[in-house]
Amino acid sequence: MCGIIGYTGHESAGEIIVNGLKQLEYRGYDSAGIAVMDPKTGIVLKKRTGKVEELEKAAAEASLLNGEATCGIGHTRWATHGGVTEQNAHPHRQGQVTLCHNGIIENYKELTTEYGLKNCLKSETDTEVVAALLDKLYEGDPFKAIKKTVNMLAGSFALCIMFDDQPGKIYAIRNVSPMVAAAFDGGSIIASDLTAIINFSKDYFVVPEYHLLTLSDEGIRVQDLKGRDVQPEILTVNWDIKSAQKGGYPHYMLKEINEQPEALERTITPRIQDGLPYLLDDGIDDEVLKNLENIVIVACGTAMHAGMVGKAFIETRLRIPVTVEIASEFRYKDPIIDSRTLTIVVSQSGETIDTLEALRLAKQKGSKVLSVVNVKGSTIARESDYVLYTHAGPEIAVASTKAYTVQIAAMYILGARLGLVKGTMSEEDTRKFIKELQGVGELMTKTLECSDTIRGIANHIKTAPDVFYIGRGIDYTLSLEASLKLKEISYIHSEAYAAGELKHGTIALISEQVPVIAIATEEKVYAKVISNVREVKSRGAYVILISQEGKVENSEVCDKQLYIPVCDSVFGVFATAVILQLIAYYTSDAKGLDVDKPRNLAKSVTVE
Ligand code: M6R
Secondary structure: OOEEEEEEEOOOHHHHHHHHHHHHHHHOOOEEEEEEEEOOOEEEEEEEEOOHHHHHHHHHHOOOOOOOOOEEEEEEEOOOOOOOOOOOOOOEEEOOEEEEEEEEEOOHHHHHHHOOOHHHOOOOOHHHHHHHHHHHHOOOOHHHHHHHHHOOOOEEEEEEEEEOOOOOOEEEEEEOOOOEEEEEOOEEEEEOOHHHOOOOOOEEEEOOOOEEEEEEOOEEEEEEOOOOEOOOOOEEOOOOHHHHOOOOOOOHHHHHHHOHHHHHHHHHHHHEEOOEEOOHHHOOOHHHHHOOOEEEEEEOHHHHHHHHHHHHHHHHHHOOOEEEEEHHHHOOOOOOOOOOEEEEEEEOOOOOHHHHHHHHHHHHOOOEEEEEEOOOOOHHHHHOOEEEEOOOOOOOOOOOOHHHHHHHHHHHHHHHHHHHHHOOOOHHHHHHHHHHHHOHHHHHHHHHOOHHHHHHHHHHHOOOOEEEEEEOOHHHHHHHHHHHHHHHHHOOEEEEEEHHHHHHOHHHHOOOOOEEEEEEOOHHHHHHHHHHHHHHHOOOOEEEEEEEOOOOOOOOOOOEEEEEOOOOHHHHHHHHHHHHHHHHHHHHHHOOOOOOOOOOOOOOOOOO
16 A cells, blocks of 8 residues: 655656656555655655646646656555545655655554654654654664664554755665665666566565665665665566556556456466476475365455355365455454465465465464465565465556456466375366366457447446345355455445345345346356346346356346356356456446546555
């Protein structure tokens, strides 16, 4: 949550920072700010509520974009402490100190009292307290003051700091909240994630926690808090800036939906050898799998829904007990896990705080942790015993789409290897499974062809106050994800129900024209779902039925029908996911909403 960036070098800092903020905007977008160190006038600060484009206008009017300043910091905010106002937007300035922050300072009130900072504060934020404290402790030595300050902070933080008397220098330090940095010919750059720096360098490093970075036009110095120089491990990013741009699509979300076939191919292909799942290149050997007795999958939001599909496959096919836990609940329930449990944490960003803390708890309890993560080098990836990277490429839209389907694919591969190792899947069955898995990209490509029909359906449901999704088994897990997707980007209230459960209460809400999206792709429960569909139809619902090709129903059953290609429902989830994502996308678009940046949300949730 929140995006921060700092640049110092030989080029105009204003433009680099504002462009970087545009890339980081998906992390939070209720207000934005920039501070540059002008050689003539000193620090110049601009802040605006609203999106980064508002800030860009203000920065342009103040001639900051092509100005002479070659050093500056910027921030795009997702409010935690204090409302959305210019005063609360970052950067914050106190005395000699200007800084921006991502994270939450839990003891800001105590620090305010202890150091008598109240009277100098102009905002309601926890961040300004850090600026004020740092200014109070600063006596010309940034290292000393920053060390002293961060040692007093409780909570998570990524800080980019400038001092008035340190021209051309940016200091940065973090705990938990992510930051990556790179030095290149044009200077040094630091940001919350790679999207803001990839234009300048493909080589970067993850900022180590509690290490002080000093960025200057000559490069980046990294020191631990004892003052010793440290050489961070340089990583190379394997995607380019085009992957983080819209590429001709009106929205990132639509682009990312369409990218799924390729993303799946990138995730699946390197894990297949001689037609069988192969995980040794990921450092996952069979010993890890052989001894496990049960699996706990922990994640949040869409990633958790992907975990539910993983569970459906692993339990049904491999007969190994799997529980799926919401990370924020798992942390506080004293979970029953031990060394015989494999904990699988699933996260696109690899930074979700609850998922990260769940991982730490699982390790404490003696469980091995395997993470399914998209962002290379992220905290969750680094702290896991094993990592199975998904290769979705950058996912910019707040609503997760391609990350979800690649997470499912990764869990299928892991499950297939597990089945083979445990002997619950024969070699022949495993080969067949893998072959079909390799075909899911094609199923999705075919399903994408029905985009226009879905756009028509979306036009119908855009005015509905409520939408219900129903399904059984694996289709129920898809309903949960579909409902989340619709809610988050169209602001339509929706609920997902196990189809058989409807008449235990919820059917009372079904009346004339209430849209019900029924998912019935599983042969063994098809007739049952159709019975449930008839129940809602006879109460006036407007029914959209999603089924396999060939299952044609008349108007007594449904008003509209959408089809996925005929296949085992384990693979059908990929095609059905496309339909459900497109329903949400087109509904939001038809309502004229900001699809990629829905209100109140941010891409990665790094605060509790
Ligand atoms: O980065 P993560 O996968 O850990 O994020 C988890 C959730 O915050 C995320 O999936 C969220 O639910 C999506 N915005 C939903 O589209």
